[in-house]
Amino acid sequence: MAQQSKKSKSRLWFLVHSWLALPIWFFVLIVCVTGTLAVVSQEIVWLANPDVRASKPNDDAERLSFQQVLDALKQAEPDMAVRYISQPDGSHFALNAAVTFPDGTAPILYVNPYTGAIQGKSPDFNFEGFTRALHGWWLVPFTNGYSWGWYLVSLLGLPMLASLVTGLVVYKRFWKGFFKPTLRFNHGARIFWGDFHRLSGIWSIWFIAVISITGTWFLIQALLADNHITLSTEPITPVIAREDVPLSDSKAPVPRIDLDEATRIATTQVPGLDVTFAQLPSNAYGHIYLGGRGWYPLMFQTASVNPYTRKVDASFLVGDRSALEFVTESMRPLHTGDFGGLAIKLIWAFFGLLLSMMVLSGLLIWTKRTAQATAAALKRADRTPRATKVTGEAATEMQP
Amino acid sequence: MIFKAGRLVLPLLLLACAGPALAHNPMCQCEPVDGERIKCTGGFSDGSGAPGVTLDVIGYDETVLVPGKLGDDSTLTFKRPDGEFYVLFDAGPGHVVEIDHADIGEP
Amino acid sequence: MSQARDAVTAPSPLKQWWLKWRFHLNILLLLIPLGFMPKYFADAKMFRGESGLGANPIENIAVGPWSISLSELLAEAPRQDGPAGYFKAFNASLCSSCGSEVKAAYLRIGKPRSLRAAGTIFFGNPHRMSTSLPVPARTRADAELWITLEGWDGSLHQASVPLAKASPATLAWLNKQGGKP
Numbered sequence: 266m267a268q269q270s271k272k273s274k275s276r277l278w279f280l281v282h283s284w285l286a287l288p289i290w291f292f293v294l295i296v297c298v299t300g301t302l303a304v305v306s307q308e309i310v311w312l313a314n315p316d317v318r319a320s321k322p323n324d325d326a327e328r329l330s331f332q333q334v335l336d337a338l339k340q341a342e343p344d345m346a347v348r349y350i351s352q353p354d355g356s357h358f359a360l361n362a363a364v365t366f367p368d369g370t371a372p373i374l375y376v377n378p379y380t381g382a383i384q385g386k387s388p389d390f391n392f393e394g395f396t397r398a399l400h401g402w403w404l405v406p407f408t409n410g411y412s413w414g415w416y417l418v419s420l421l422g423l424p425m426l427a428s429l430v431t432g433l434v435v436y437k438r439f440w441k442g443f444f445k446p447t448l449r450f451n452h453g454a455r456i457f458w459g460d461f462h463r464l465s466g467i468w469s470i471w472f473i474a475v476i477s478i479t480g481t482w483f484l485i486q487a488l489l490a491d492n493h494i495t496l497s498t499e500p501i502t503p504v505i506a507r508e509d510v511p512l513s514d515s516k517a518p519v520p521r522i523d524l525d526e527a528t529r530i531a532t533t534q535v536p537g538l539d540v541t542f543a544q545l546p547s548n549a550y551g552h553i554y555l556g557g558r559g560w561y562p563l564m565f566q567t568a569s570v571n572p573y574t575r576k577v578d579a580s581f582l583v584g585d586r587s588a589l590e591f592v593t594e595s596m597r598p599l600h601t602g603d604f605g606g607l608a609i610k611l612i613w614a615f616f617g618l619l620l621s622m623m624v625l626s627g628l629l630i631w632t633k634r635t636a637q638a639t640a641a642a643l644k645r646a647d648r649t650p651r652a653t654k655v656t657g658e659a660a661t662e663m664q665p
Numbered sequence: 666m667i668f669k670a671g672r673l674v675l676p677l678l679l680l681a682c683a684g685p686a687l688a689h690n691p692m693c694q695c696e697p698v699d700g701e702r703i704k705c706t707g708g709f710s711d712g713s714g715a716p717g718v719t720l721d722v723i724g725y726d727e728t729v730l731v732p733g734k735l736g737d738d739s740t741l742t743f744k745r746p747d748g749e750f751y752v753l754f755d756a757g758p759g760h761v762v763e764i765d766h767a768d769i770g771e772p
Numbered sequence: 773m774s775q776a777r778d779a780v781t782a783p784s785p786l787k788q789w790w791l792k793w794r795f796h797l798n799i800l801l802l803l804i805p806l807g808f809m810p811k812y813f814a815d816a817k818m819f820r821g822e823s824g825l826g827a828n829p830i831e832n833i834a835v836g837p838w839s840i841s842l843s844e845l846l847a848e849a850p851r852q853d854g855p856a857g858y859f860k861a862f863n864a865s866l867c868s869s870c871g872s873e874v875k876a877a878y879l880r881i882g883k884p885r886s887l888r889a890a891g892t893i894f895f896g897n898p899h900r901m902s903t904s905l906p907v908p909a910r911t912r913a914d915a916e917l918w919i920t921l922e923g924w925d926g927s928l929h930q931a932s933v934p935l936a937k938a939s940p941a942t943l944a945w946l947n948k949q950g951g952k953p
Contacts, residue, residue, distance in 0.1 A: 295802070371820055497711075
């Protein structure tokens with residue numbers, strides 16, 4: 266009797282597992298595929314577009330400082346305003362300079378880090394932005410708070426977590442699969458895809474857990490933001506007071522320190538600060554905002570330098586985070602895999618592909634199983650004329 | 666957007682998303698307490714508080730009647746001045762919220 | 773197949789509907805990004821600044837010796853930012869020769885009482901800057917939008933334009949609100 270109930274319970278888990286993604290399998294598949302693409306989108310653009318590559322003019326060329334780059338940009342385009350300069354993760358990428366031209370257009374320029382030459386500007390179709398928007402919020406615009414597409418996608422974290430748990434419950438003694446990997450090629454498609462689904466499943470346990478938990482965090486993050494709740498302990502950096510900005514003797518602006526001076530001040534006063542991006546003041550009362558990855562690569566460290574008084578008015582370092590922030594701030598990089606260079610991205614992309622294949626193989630198993638079950642049910646229906654066509658449909662519904 | 670202009674940049678840089686920045690607008694609410702005092706609470710629309718930010722009570726003739734700073738709980742309580750006045754939550758140039766005395770009701 | 777027999781006896785209409793249409797959920801879900809794609813690309817173009825300054829632009833408003841162009845980001849009613857109230861995003865650009873002389877630009881509904889209370893400051897650069905203007909729900913339909921420009925030498929200049937002209941959608945929203953507090 267106990268055996269019987271255990272069996273029916275496991276059958277129930279099997280049904281739950283089978284049905285978790287099924288009615289929306291194509292949606293789940295596209296989210297997995299676009300997520301995989303988004304992880305390596307920067308690298309895909311690097312392969313496709315020579316403008317974003319940091320080609321060395323000669324072997325002993327040195328990288329320019331941010332101010333030298335800014336000077337080179339000013340010389341090339343005197344009327345252009347620069348908003349920020351940043352070095353993407355990886356020295357093989359060209360610098361990104363966000364600029365605004367006098368006509369109001371505001372592209373990203375790709376700048377050679379050795380020569381300061383403008384190699385090109387961001388194309389009209391932003392592949393990285395598009396894959397991330399499709400994956401992250403299903404292209405639904407943000408009108409008031411988070412887009413409902415964001416909620417739609419991030420809700421998938423929950424069934425994904427559930428399918429991991431039910432999958433492991435159904436797959437009895439799954440740990441044995443690590444020692445005896447089975448992938449039978451010669452027993453037909455149904456057996457092959459079943460083996461594939463189980464084998465890739467157990468090797469992806471950690472990845473599915475990471476993606477589903479961080480995905481669920483995105484749901485929580487949106488819920489918090491839309492309810493105007495912040496978990497941040499980042500100190501408030503007051504804008505520069507009017508008294509602290511000296512008046513000019515002429516109509517011309519008061520001189521402000523340059524980016525290299527700001528970087529020097531910030532890196533000497535804030536130990537451990539690595540500067541890979543520099544944002545110029547967004548108006549006369551704004552700071553020079555500098556930052557880069559901290560010793561804990563999942564987090565950025567930043568400093569706000571007052572361009573008039575030369576003081577570091579605020580900084581936010583890894584050590585300033587609360588225990589809760591360590592968890593919550595780690596969620597996004599864990600999801601996107603962009604915290605440890607190309608190697609981590611490739612691992613994320615590989616398992617992302619595997620996860621997409623699991624959605625497909627799960628579907629293939631289901632259709633094969635169901636097709637057989639339906640055929641069997643129809644055969645029975647022929648023998649018992651009382652049963653009508655509905656029988657077949659019901660069998661489709663109930664057969665795992 | 667306001668104070669934490671910097672904080673917004675990171676997600677934008679990282680996600681490179683064309684989505685709009687979620688704003689951090691300054692906010693301030695004032696309400697009368699126990700008949701003759703007024704309690705003002707400042708903060709930002711993301712839920713952050715504003716401890717230490719200037720909050721002045723200014724007469725219509727532009728004289729500062731009550732110069733103040735918000736406490737650690739982001740509030741300031743002061744005696745309701747006579748005559749016409751407004752409350753200015755002043756977090757720096759262009760980061761202000763004004764509340765007219767007529768909008769602070771009687772208890 | 774006991775379940776099958778149950779299904780024969782009691783196929784509820786809801787269940788039949790679900791059995792028939794369940795996989796069409798995929799199609800519905802796919803229609804969402806397809807439907808939003810034109811909007812996505814239009815927005816991306818707008819954020820690149822290739823759709824002009826914004827909606828309902830008012831060109832070259834003279835402000836003392838300088839001039840500024842003002843435009844709402846989107847032709848729509850103010851949006852609520854939770855407890856902070858309603859806000860309307862505006863873009864502006866300064867005249868090409870005055871960009872270096874203007875230290876800061878502010879926007880406010882109604883004439884500012886002082887420089888401290890000049891309103892909300894613009895972020896960006898002289899070619900394209902933006903701000904988020906608080907719109908109190910009790911704003912009158914004939915309200916003026918005041919622009920304050922502060923020079924590096926300390927000089928101040930102001931000008932105003934009718935809110936109704938700068939943002940007809942905001943006017944419509946105010947009228948619909950009926951001057952509610």
